[in-house]
Amino acid sequence: MSNKKGGYPQPPFLQKIKRMNTFIKDRQNQILTKGNSDTKIACGKASVAGSVSQRACVFCGSRVVLYPIADALHLIHGPVGCAAYTWDIRGSLSSGPQLHRLSFTTDLKEKEVVFGGEERLYNALVSLIDQYKPKGAFVYGTCIVGVIGDDVEAVCRRVTREKGIDVIPVMAAGFAGSKKDGYKVACDALVKLMGTDTTYKAPEHSINILGDFNLAGELWMLSEYYKKMGVNMVACMTGDGRIDDVRKAHTAQLNVVQCSGSMIGLAKEMKEKYAIPFMKVSYFGIEDMSDALYEVAKFFKSDEMMEKARKLVKEELSQLLPALQKYRQDLEGKKAAIYVGGAFKAISLVKALRLIGMKAVVVGSQTGNQDDYDLLKDLCDEGTIIVDDSNPNELSEFVKQTGADLFIGGVKERPIAYKLGLGFCDHNHERKEALAGYDGMLNFAKEVHASVCSPVWQFMK
Amino acid sequence: MLLKHTTDQVRERKALTVNPAKTCQPVGAMYAALGVHGCLPHSHGSQGCCSYHRSALTRHYKEPVMAATSSFTEGASVFGGQANLLTAVDNIFGIYEPEIIAVHSTCLSETIGDDLGQIVAKARDDGRIPEGRHVIQASTPSYVGSHVTGYANMLEAFAKYFAEKSGDKIKQINLLSGWVEPSDMRELKRITELMKVKSVLLPDTSDVLDTPMVGKYEMYPKGGTTIPEMVSMGDSMKTVGLGTWGTEKAAKVLDNKCKVSYDITDLPIGLKATDRFIQALATAGKVSIPESIADERGRLVDAITDMHQYLYGKRVAVYGDPDNILPLVEFLLDMDMKPVYTVSGTPGKAFTKKMEALVGERCPEAKYKNGPQADMFLMHQWIKEEPVDLIIGNTYGKYIARDENIPFVRMGFPIIDRIGHSYFPTVGYLGGLRIVEKILSGIMDKIDATAPEESFELVM
Structure with missing residues (x-):
């Protein structure tokens, strides 16, 4: 059924979108479906004038x-x-x-x-x-x-x-x-500001955390993990941030970067200016969270640190995995649509959803970059729709066509999801539950479960 | 101690607003436009503006809020936004298929000198506006007035564009509503129906921003004032505007363009303002007041009678928009309460005059201020100087309420931490009952929570 046009194949359910998009021709290559296309998604483009874009400034x-x-x-x-x-x-x-x-x-x-x-x-x-x-x-x-x-x-x-x-x-x-x-x-x-504190000497095994904003106290949880491993934090940019911490951030030995969209540029600059290497991590989901700890231990080449990290992960998982099980039972096979700020976060979400038995059928972001979208494409299942800078009409068409049960997004998407009869999880900067770390994974499962399995959906007629 | 930074001495500030009791024009224009059926608001500026306004309205109404943006770029800000707006008109009619695009400007497009009227005229001349579709525009610079000004400007634009005088008068009145909730608009319509006054309500956000859940998403819900209704406003017998700030401009336009004379009365918040509204309806519609309305009034007076001992002398701090808080202040006075502090970020000299007339004799210790530097920071400083028993205003009052341990009733825009405002009106006598109930609950909950054991009472 796919209709080749301009080299971009279009699955049947995109037909209606295509009709809507007669005028926004440029958007066609900002949408692709895994399995139907080898082409790259177009991203980083300015929004078309007249669109009901979900983007900000x-x-x-x-x-x-x-x-x-x-x-x-x-x-x-x-x-x-x-x-x-x-x-x-x-x-x-x-x-x-x-x-x-x-x-x-x-x-x-x-x-x-x-x-x-x-x-x-x-x-x-x-x-x-x-x-x-x-x-x-x-x-x-x-x-x-x-x-x-x-x-x-x-x-x-x-x-x-x-x-x-x-x-x-x-x-x-x-x-x-x-x-x-x-x-x-x-x-x-x-x-x-950075580098203006010239007297501070960072202790051994010091890192900066870049791109955590301490939503619902997530940073406090993360820094606790690192502390247990014997890793010191010089500065977090910018969660629970202080001016004086930023001044001495140049003294850390490693930058650990999450929310790569906002902070990867800074990490690159710090590498150039202060020779501080960086690594991209994510704190969402078990795999990525654990990797974020292991990779730091690897970086410092410390067996002791690695041992502590393993112990920590083991302890956390021994509690978390059984606790997740009961949510997974109910959620197995359910489908999710993701539309968040950055595509890197979307990657973690796809993995985290798998942990609770769910499949991502639509994945999109406001401002993802090419690397992240490539990763996403590798990760997702066949048939998953991947989209850049979407709008409410498209999104609601996507969830209808794919039969999603859950929408993960921000403030403007929530009421649309509800109107369509979908569960919703706020994974944006207004969230009140910590979703990072191991506790965060459990919170995520609870929140998804509470919404997807709510009895309210049965009353919708 | 979230607001521990509030200093308790009021110092003269010239250049600075802290914790504003207002926001900018475009969001008001967007809200007004949502009250017209099949209308897509359009923000002519950077896309952040549109995103912020949609988020603000979404948080308050917990409903999808649609609006398009011209998505200004560096280029547009240098060469003007005409090309963006023309493209936008094509795209919007092509994709989203609204009946009306309601364009409002922003600080950026105003400052670079975009003339919306001229650009929309060009769109029309170029044939970009399909048959039977409409583009209207309102100038809403963010550096003038407040969100209320934007609301008024957009209402004026609708009235100016659509109202037509055919020469045959229709036995109906125009009801222009100041900025109130969908629930309030629904209540206004219920009251006019009870009164048997045929009316056109503009705008009407009921059934737009309080839609039922049916498992379907409608970009243009069934509510909103329709085009034929707006056209017919030019033939109405009379216009009744509820709130000077929000509706006077539109009322004047209807008078100038179609010779429909107008009365401006307050938003019917509280007893006396509702009395005046009912009277205005009766006069304009040439009907008598039915018993059912008199009964509603009686029930409100009865509730106040029952509980007046708890209301007597209570000191209240109020902030919000002039059209809404002026009648509220009057209502508080009528319940023997003392509106000691009143703040509105919306400018306008009439505010001081009206406040003076209200509190001059009945609450001479009252402090009030509107316009620049009339913000939540000032209100907090006043409260620190001498506390109050109750705070009434939008969600942002919760910081002060928590820090100073003061009962808090949420009224106004935005309310982003509670529900109810979309469903239960505060206008009319029924709305008055809700205000009384909320005030009493706030005050009495605190009595219950803090009364010493020996004076803790079951029956109150």
């Missing part, structure tokens, strides 16, 4: 990455919206300061749009720094800041000079790309 990307740095002042320079929408929306926990959870904005008005907002920014910064004595400050420049010609960098330099703390410009005009480009902007801001 540069500002959003920079804000979510830097947000968890809890002792920093985060000031949003722009009209009120950007600050209002990012006020404490991320469940990133802090063991100390909570300054990051407040919403500060210069709340630009027509006057500043005409005459410039530099003075307003300066005044806001100075009064906030005097009042809160933060360890550092990030100033986010939103869409119109560049357009109205504010020299944010100059204001930041001036305040840095006058107040003696690092005031770092985060130039995050929303239109300058997608969320992924915002990650890069955030990482550049971190690089500016």
Whole structure:
């Protein structure tokens, strides 16, 4: 039935999508079906104008990455919206300061749009720094800041000079790309801080964790695992983050990177600048979680560490596996659709779903890269639909055609999944349950089970 | 101690808003457009704006919220967004097939000088808008006003584009609603039906953002004001606008364009505001007030009578949008409570005047502020100076409520941590009952939780 067009085969259930996509021809190569195609998926493209894209902007990307740095002042320079929408929306926990959870904005008005907002920014910064004595400050420049010609960098330099703390410009005009480009902007801001602590000496076997945001306290769980193995953490970027930790991050011997979409660039830069090697890991699911520990032990070439890691994994699994069993019984053979921010996370989810007997039938991401999509394609079963930058119409068509029982996604996908009568698991940055680590795997199984097996679905007529 | 950073001394702030009691125009435009049947809101700006607004509305309504975006790039921000919007119009009619695209601008597109009217006209001239389909536009710069302003601008755009005067008056009234919940819109319609007043409600988000679960996803649910209804608004006998901030612009347009005269009354929140609303309906629709409505009123007054001892003298902090909190403040006063602090991020000089008229004599110690720097931070500082017995406002009040151990009633936008607002109205006499119930539950739950053993009571 497949209809060859432009070299991209189209399975029958894509026919309707194709009809919908008469105008968005470009999207055809952003969707592929495992087994029907040897071609590569097209990704990293800008969204087509007029699409109901699930994607966000540069500002959003920079804000979510830097947000968890809890002792920093985060000031949003722009009209009120950007600050209002990012006020404490991320469940990133802090063991100390909570300054990051407040919403500060210069709340630009027509006057500043005409005459410039530099003075307003300066005044806001100075009064906030005097009042809160933060360890550092990030100033986010939103869409119109560049357009109205504010020299944010100059204001930041001036305040840095006058107040003696690092005031770092985060130039995050929303239109300058997608969320992924915002990650890069955030990482550049971190690089500016890094290496400024010149006295700190990291202990032996020290790592940085990159790309964990301490959602629901996940970082605390992970650092506990590493601690048990005898591994020290210098800095986490950016979960439960502190300015002073970032300053000394250059002293670690290894960067362990998860959520590769946001942090791989930083890891590469740190490798170049400070000769710190990095490894990509994932903390979701048993396999990937255990590998994340073993690989670190391997890196440090320590038998003792490896022994401790094995012991830890064995202990955890001896409890986890029997506990998973009862969920697996109910979930065996059920089908899941995944649509998350980055494709690397999707890979772990495919594996984690297999542990509870489920199969991923649709896998997509907002901002996956080519490597991740290649990995995904290798990993997935025949017939699985793989998609980049999708929209609600496509997604709902996909789940209907594949008969999915569960949807894994974020805030905008949840109500659509429910309307279609699917269970849902929030695997985005608003989640309140830790889903990383071994405890996280059990939480994941519970959450999926609770939703897929809910009696509510029977009442839907 | 989430808000331990709030200092207890109020200092003059010029350049800074902390913990805003408002958000920006486009989200209001998006919400208003969702109240029109078969309409797809479109955000002309960076795609982040659209994503944030959809997320904000989704969290509040727990419903799918669809909107398209022009997905601005560097190029668009230099050369203008015309090409993006024209492509978007093609794509949207081609793929999503709405009856109407309701375009609103953003701070970016406004600042670079995109003229939405001109671009939409070009789309029309180019033949990009299919027969029987419509594109309307509203200018909603984020650096002017607040989300309420955006709501009002989009309502105005609908009225301006669709209402037609045929010359034959129809025995119906236009009911323009300020920003309230789908449940409230449903209640407004129930009341007009009880009154036997034929009306066109604009916008109407009931059956759009409170849809039943049937195992099917409808991009355009059955609710929303329809095009023929909007067209007919030009022939109505009268317009009744509920809330100055949200509806006056649209009411004026109907008057100017179609000579339909208007009355602006408050949103019917609380006893007296509902009295005025019912009276306005009766006058505009030339009907008498039925007994069933009088009974509803009686039940509300009865509930207040039964419990007035618990309400007397309670100090209340209120924040939210002017159209909603002004009648609420009046209602609190009528229940012998003291609205000591009132804050709204939405600007407008009328707010101060109206507040003065309400509290001047009945609660002279009241502090109130709206516009720039009227934010949650200020409200928290006031509360730290002298505490209150109750806080009423959107979800963001929970930080203050928790830190200061104050009962908290959720009203307004957004409510992202509880349900109920989509289903149970706060307008009308029934809505008044719900407000009374929620206020009493908040206050009395705290009495129960903290009363010493010897004064803990079964019967209250």
